[in-house]
Amino acid sequence: MTTAPRTRLSPAERREQLLDLGVRLLAHRSLDELSIDLLAEEAGISRGLLYHYFGSKQAFHEAVVRHAADDLIAQTTPPTDGEPLERLRTSVTAYVDYVVANHEGYVSLVKAAAGGNESLRAIYEDARSALNGRLFHGDDAGEIVPDTPAARLLVQGWSAMTEELVLSWIDDSRGVTREELLGLVVASLPAVVGVLGTGR
Amino acid sequence: MTTAPRTRLSPAERREQLLDLGVRLLAHRSLDELSIDLLAEEAGISRGLLYHYFGSKQAFHEAVVRHAADDLIAQTTPPTDGEPLERLRTSVTAYVDYVVANHEGYVSLVKAAAGGNESLRAIYEDARSALNGRLFHGDDAGEIVPDTPAARLLVQGWSAMTEELVLSWIDDSRGVTREELLGLVVASLPAVVGVLGTGR
DNA sequence: CACTCTATTGACGCTCGTTCAATAGCGCCA
DNA sequence: TGGCGCTATTGAACGAGCGTCAATAGAGTG
The missing domain is CATH 1.10.10.60 (Homeodomain-like)
Structure with missing residues (x-):
């Protein structure tokens, strides 16, 4: 040749x-x-x-990482109307479907952020806070999650859990359906935030 | 010289x-x-x-990663008696205190697992499943968490959330005390598992 | 059909991971 | 006490791969 x-x-x-x-x-x-x-x-x-x-x-x-992050943000634009819990469900669904469809690219993004230097991490953090931020910055912000230090911490934790759940589910769904997964992820946010009252 | x-x-x-x-x-x-x-x-x-x-x-x-993982496992031996929720609290406390005391080593472990190749990831997964597994393998296993595919998925997610919470808290505690953090982590496991009934 | 602009090349230097035969510390035995 | 052997340790040499730069060649324009 x-x-x-x-x-x-x-x-x-x-x-x-x-x-x-x-x-x-x-x-x-x-x-x-x-x-x-x-x-x-x-x-x-x-x-x-x-x-x-x-x-x-x-x-x-x-x-490359910024390219993947921008793609993620662009392809999961959140709904602007509807009830908070319904908006949450729609957003989570878009996120899950994106990760399923672009599995390779998303894994590439996550691995780079976790293992890489500060600037790679920063790109990932920006994308993540964009995903979360727009969920809780509507007119009805606070209906689901109050704005306190502990609550912000919990939302960050819930994000990590969501990512783990979705990637782990893709890796081996073990009989859990997509609908069940969506139900678990969506329901766990209020459940986790509800902990705020009980902690001492 | x-x-x-x-x-x-x-x-x-x-x-x-x-x-x-x-x-x-x-x-x-x-x-x-x-x-x-x-x-x-x-x-x-x-x-x-x-x-x-x-x-x-x-x-x-x-x-190096295996060395750090072994150290983590060794220094957080779980209690063998007491009520399930109390054992959970004791284990989580040991975990949090270890991560605080050995912050550098623990970050080294996590970064390697997330960004590295398959064998590095396997070492980390083993350590993590050892931490989780011994929590739910007593005589009273199942008192906190049932043994179903969805439940296993949720426990894995809770682990990721716990790790994120602790590392993020160490990075910037923002007025959240150690006791509050422990309360949040411990309470969030039953809260998350409680979601199992509501999901459809 | 030149002519210019710039996308593209390929060879060179240098850092860094890896190899291997040679060297030297330390215990053992006479 | 003094030599001897085992093996922990060295350092020079090799090759792969990152990064640089002056030279080359497409493609549009007059």
Whole structure:
């Protein structure tokens, strides 16, 4: 097979191509398990071009994670009307369906945030607070969750639980249906927040 | 300053020294941010010796994580008697106090598990299931949590929430006291499990 | 059909993980 | 007490892979 001819794309197109490829490749390998050589070959470009667009391997990783996070936020826009509990259910459903549909990309995002440096973590935290924040910032904010330090802590914990439940369920649903999962996640927020009264 | 004289330790001592140092160094840096050069210099040994003991950088990382996990398990032995809820509270207290006292080591463990490869994740999963499993394997197992697929899923989620709560609280307690935190964590398990009846 | 702009290349330097034959501390036995 | 052997330890050498930079070649424009 002869060497492929050099193809010239617009910066936006090339950037998009490289980010999409990065999300796919980083879902199963960690960053240092992914060599620039492999990435370049897979994309049909030279090593140098990656540095022209992203400057460093780390910066490329950050761009990939931000790309995945933006996608998550965009594809799970919350409803603006309806009762609070119903809005919660709709949002959770969108989140679960997104994670199911984009499993690889989402795992890539979570792994990067948990294992990576401060800036990667920051990108993830921003996405997460965007997901949570818009749930509790309507006109009827406070109907489900009061705004106290302990309550904020609990909401953060509930988010972590939700993520664990969904990823674990995808990994092995063990006879639990999607509807049951949604019911568990939605019901557990009020249940957890209800703890606020009992703690001493 | 002259080069330090070569010190000869027993394999057990040297191994212990390197593992302890590894836990400390990997708490703030990720694995690829930690060079063998730095590690060797910090330990006062040559690069080659590390390979003599662990074979590779990856294998060293695994040994460090296993070391931290074993320490966690050993230092949080659960009570064998008392009422279920009281045992739960005692176990959670031991866990929280351990994480507070060994913050760096614990963060090192969690980051490795979340961001690392399959074997690192397996080590962490084993430790976690050991922590949970011994809570619900007494003679009175089932008094708090029934043994169904959905319940197992929820317990796993509760574990993730607990970890998030404790780490987040250590990072910024925001006026929440240790006692309040313990109350929240302990009370949230029955609260979450109570959801099982309501879900449809 | 030149000509310019810039997307793209490929070879080079350098850091860092890994290997391996050589070295030296420490207990043992005469 | 003094040599001897075992093995903990070393450090130079190798290779893989990240990052740089001047040179090259598509694609639109006059």
